Amino acid sequence: MGLILVVMENGASGFTDASRELLGKARELTKHQDGQVMAVGFGPQSEKALRRLAVDRVICADSALLASYNPAAYEACLDQIIKANAPCITLIANTTLGIDLGAGVASRCNLPLIAYCTDLQINGNKITATSQIFAGKAVAEIRIPDSGAIVTVLPGVWNADTDVGDPDFETWPVDTPQMMEVLKVIEPETGDVDxxxxxxxxxxxxxxxxxxxxxxxxxxxxxxxxxxxxxxxxxxxxxxxxxxxxxxxxxxxxxxxxxxxxxxxxxxxxxxxxxxxxxxxxxxxxxxxxxxxxxxxxxxxxxxxxxxxxxxxxxx
Ligand SMILES: Cc1cc2nc3c(=O)[nH]c(=O)nc-3n(C[C@H](O)[C@H](O)[C@H](O)COP(=O)(O)OP(=O)(O)OC[C@H]3O[C@@H](n4cnc5c(N)ncnc54)[C@H](O)[C@@H]3O)c2cc1C
Known part of the structure; x- marks a missing residue:
């Protein structure tokens, strides 16, 4: 096994639990397989939290252009990171942002997209994903091809990772065309309880x-x-x-x-x-x-x- 890439999603106060849930599973998959876990965060605000993640390596794409979700810029940046690092699997939370980003990146990188994933298992040195299909009417077991895949994982299937580490830190030079400018982010209604x-x-x-x-x-x-x-x-x-x-x-x-x-x-x-x-x-x-x-x-x-x-x- 090589590298597992985890995409961290920015929330109102740090990385979202949905993306933190991916870290522990990534570590578990690489533990006995001599692999590495690398996390990528977007925008200058993600640097501090990235430096404390319990993974091997982190990349901070720290352009102000990426401070808020910007589909074209995020996709272009992640496309470059995936092509440069060739992860065997890229994990993204199956949130509104994650589904949008995952589909765009899979298309750009010409990789399969496995959405609505509920489990990941290792068989030999192959990773198998369990995924809900047809709106949850059926469950598919999908073997990740050697070329890699983008996998979006439903929130809540694992616990959010709170472990602290000291990963190798890298800043990613952002070289993406500014096709779209985010003027204002309107937060959805959060409600009184989670x-x-x-x-x-x-x-x-x-x-x-x-x-x-x-x-x-x-x-x-x-x-x-x-x-x-x-x-x-x-x-x-x-x-x-x-x-x-x-x-x-x-x-x-x-x-x-x-x-x-x-x-x-x-x-x-x-x-x-x-x-x-x-x-x-x-x-x-x-x-x-x-x-x-x-x-x-x-x-x-x-x-x-x-x-x-x-x-x-x-x-x-
Ligand atoms: C793209 C899409 C996305 C959707 N997303 C969601 C989603 O996120 N969440 C969601 O829930 N739905 C979603 N839906 C809607 C979904 O298809 C169903 O219409 C919806 O879940 C039905 O809700 P319900 O079970 O409350 O109502 P109903 O299907 O009308 O069921 C009501 C039930 O209550 C029972 N009942 C009635 N009175 C009593 C009583 N006094 N005591 C005990 N039982 C009683 C009845 O027997 C019946 O089984 C989505 C649909 C689409 C097309």
């Missing part, structure tokens, strides 16, 4: 029926020590903010407990929660697809269950 960090999610779907019933879910979540998340129709109806949405166009979560209340289990929803440690489904329809992924299921009415369970948990 559902990706919660151990317990009480997740409501269209079965909640009306926003007047949401306090029942909030009350249950509080008595369980968890937070409320939801399926997309609940967000589309404006009953909960987008930050609470689980699924393909929402957040990927991996809580210890995912209590799915009145959620049918569409592939786009399952894509965001199927790796939860324990899934309990409450759905009046015993044939709902959520029952196929749930560890436990019940057909009781969620509107009756929520207050009763909250009361029981509070010992009332």
């Amino acid at each position: 559902i990706t960090k919660a151990d317990i999610l009480v997740s409501v779907g269209r079965g909640i029926e009306s926003p007047e019933n949401l306090p029942l879910a909030e009350d249950l979540a509080t008595s369980m020590g968890g937070v409320v998340s939801c399926s997309r129709p609940v967000v589309d109806a404006g009953w909960l903010p987008k930050a609470r949405q689980v699924g393909k166009s929402g957040q990927t979560v991996k809580p210890k407990l995912y209590l799915a209340l009145g959620i049918s289990g569409a592939p786009e929803h399952l894509q965001g929660m199927r790796d939860a440690d324990l899934i309990i489904a409450v759905n009046t329809d015993e044939n709902a697809s959520i029952m196929d992924v749930a560890h436990y299921g019940t057909t009781v009415d969620m509107l009756e269950l929520m207050p009763a369970l909250a009361q029981r948990l509070r010992g009332e």
Whole structure:
């Protein structure tokens, strides 16, 4: 095995957890194979954090042009770094930015793109990626070719790496045409809670029926020590903010407990929660697809269950 390249994504306060999650896995893959892990960060603001990553080498593309995400400039820069270093695999978080960047770089470098990856394994000296395809309806096992590949990994499948190291540091000369100027970055609504960090999610779907019933879910979540998340129709109806949405166009979560209340289990929803440690489904329809992924299921009415369970948990 040669080099694994990890692309670090800038967040509001340092590198995002989604990109830090890739570091530990990269180290694990190279540990017994005499390989190296190299991380690349963009913009002057990434230098300090890069110098403390627990990897072998880091590259800082420290042009002010790269301080904010700029697709053409990021792609051109990463293209040069990949061509100069020939990594056997390039890992990027499967975030909004990562999907955009990964596709562009794969096209520029003429490398395959493996998106929605949920695992990486080493067999001999070959890396195999597990990837969700057809909106999570099927799972593919893909052997990475010797020429390399760009792999975007779903957030939440591994833990964010907090180890500190002292890597070899290199500044990358940025020589990219300024095809686009970023004038302003408008941050998406972050919401009041980060559902990706919660151990317990009480997740409501269209079965909640009306926003007047949401306090029942909030009350249950509080008595369980968890937070409320939801399926997309609940967000589309404006009953909960987008930050609470689980699924393909929402957040990927991996809580210890995912209590799915009145959620049918569409592939786009399952894509965001199927790796939860324990899934309990409450759905009046015993044939709902959520029952196929749930560890436990019940057909009781969620509107009756929520207050009763909250009361029981509070010992009332
Ligand atoms: C490109 C694309 C992206 C998408 N992204 C997402 C995404 O990120 N997240 C997401 O969730 N969806 C997403 N969707 C939508 C997805 O396809 C489904 O439409 C959605 O997940 C359905 O939500 P639901 O399960 O809450 O509603 P429904 O499918 O309507 O299911 C409601 C369920 O509640 C049950 N129920 C009703 N009343 C009760 C009761 N009193 N007690 C118990 N159970 C009850 C019903 O039996 C039913 O199974 C996306 C779709 C597309 C096309």
